[in-house]
Amino acid sequence: ENSxxxxxxxxxxxxxxxxxxQYEDQYVLRISDWSCNSVRDQVMLSAKELDISIWEVANTHKFMDLQVSESEGIALLSMLKDKKVSDEDFKMEMMIDDLPQRIFETYPFNTASEDGDIKSNAEIFFRQYRDINVIYNWFDLLVETYPHLLTVEWIGQTYEGRDIKALRLTAHQENSKGIKTIAITGGIHAREWVSVSTACYVLYQFLLDYEAGDPKAIFYLKxxxxxxxxxxxxxxxxxxxxTNRLWRKNKQETYNPRCQGxxxxxxxxxxxxRSMDSPCGENYPGEGAFESLESYAWDKYLNETKHDHPIHGYLDLHSYAEEVLYPYAFTxxxxxxxxxxxxxxxxxxxxSIRLTSGKNYGVLSACEDKNSDLMPSMGAGSALDYMYHNKAYWAFVLKLRDSGSHGFLLPSKFIVPVGNE
Ligand SMILES: [Zn+2]
Known part of the structure; x- marks a missing residue:
């Protein structure tokens, strides 16, 4: 697909x-068009029971994607049969049958010749997904270029010793006290690359618009x-x-020496x-709130700066499924x-997304998205609820593209279209 x-x-x-x-015996199945929500719930619970990785449950678009080996796929079908869920109650199709290749195609390949130009032409930055070092170098480059608008904010440090860095965009060099702040975060889930590129793109486009005298950008920044x-x-x-393109959590040590994150x-x-998910599970919440260094640092940073910069709005970018979620998530x-x-x-x-790109983002509450009524721990302790309850008057999650067959592995040619969207 990617030439x-x-x-x-x-x-x-x-x-x-x-x-x-490592992905060679793995496939992604799409379950869709379930006849009723109890069928969806049975599939979900069975997948959980079998330790199958659930990529996404999209309730407005009515699909669920499962990453399985052949034997897990067979085990799932037989478990559903035991639970009297007929295969006529849902549709099942192969969404990704060459998973290693689809994964490979999300990385830059043979781009060494253009990478040197990131400095001279910032738009090259958005041709590919970028690793953390390239992104942080790009931060520095932006601050050099727009010192009157941008500062790098140090939020904290991770378990593996990396910096957590944000960019503050402000046109109020003096007297910024009390000016409302909109916070936009991406990449809380590691494999959701398009959420990272989109946060960068929105920032960059905003800068260009402002410098070009665009009245909307000027109004916002004023x-x-x-x-x-x-x-x-x-x-x-x-x-x-x-190491692993499909990693989701952070990398912190847990009480189980075999499982991190x-x-x-x-x-x-x-x-x-606390949930049933053990440290080996993809949704492991930790043993206590703010045990993860990232949530701890973010909370500390916001508390220390809140009087100068009250957070008014919050957008947390994720992928995928094309949905807008509003609070609460926990119930x-x-x-x-x-x-x-x-x-x-x-x-x-x-x-406004539909008017920009024609894409149809479904709207639902985060608790419905997480199915918190069925599995209460699935919606607990979220960044959305925390920000909405403690910090921001308005708070939303945007689950970006796509709803087609790419899942987390959205090709890089979509970076700019999704950013614009
Ligand atoms: Zn996510």
Missing amino acids: NHPHYSTLKEDELPINLQ NMDFLFLPVMNPDGYSETWG IDIDHNFNFHFT CGELPRDEENLLELAYGLSQ
Whole structure:
């Protein structure tokens, strides 16, 4: 599909970005068009029971993607049969049958000649996904270019010793006290690369628009500051570049020496809940709130700066499924303050996306997305609820593209279209 990439099997090991053989017996199945929600729930619970990796459950578009080996696929079908779920109650198709190749195609390949030009032509930056070092160098380059608008903010340090860095965009060099801030974060889940590139793209486009005298950009920056944290999970992100493209959590040690990583998006303190997920699970929330160094550092940073820069709005970028989520995540039993206005703004976001790109982003509450009523721990301790409850008046999750057949492995040619969207 990506013309720059030969088939990985024709290349030598040292020409490949990571060991791709680890995915060779893996496939991604799409379950869709379930006849009712209890069928969806049975499939989900069975997948959990079998330790199958659930990539996504998209409730507005009605599909669920599962990464399985052949034997896991067979075990799932027989478990569903035992539970009296007929195969006529849902559709199942092969979504990705050459997983290692699809993974390979998300990495830059044979681009050495253009990479040197990132400095001279910033747009080259968005032709490919970028690793953490390139992104942080690009931060520095931007600050050099726009010193009157941008500063690098040091948020903290990760378990593996990487810096967590944000960029503050402000046109109020003096007297910025009390100016409302919009915070935009990406990459809390390591494998969701398009959330990282999109946070970077929005920032960059904003700068260009402002410098070009675009009235909207000038209006926004006159009235608000922006805080961009494109890589909220630098260790996990580095893991996806160097070892396992499908890593989700951070890389912190746990009580189980065989399994690393806390899902940062379950580790905030608003309704933090210990879950059935062990440290080996992809949703492991940690043993206590703010155990993950990333959530801890973010909270500390926001507390220390909150009087100068109150957070007014929050957008947390994820992939995938093309959905706008509003609070709460932890339960559907408690309504958010101002639900009507939250909904209106969520539909407004969805509409402006539709007008920009024609894509149809579904709107739903985060608790429905996480299925928190069925599995209460799935929506607990999220960044969304924490920000909404403690920090931001408005807070949303955007689950970016796609809803087609790429899942987390969205090709790099979509970086700019999704950024614009
Ligand atoms: Zn995510």
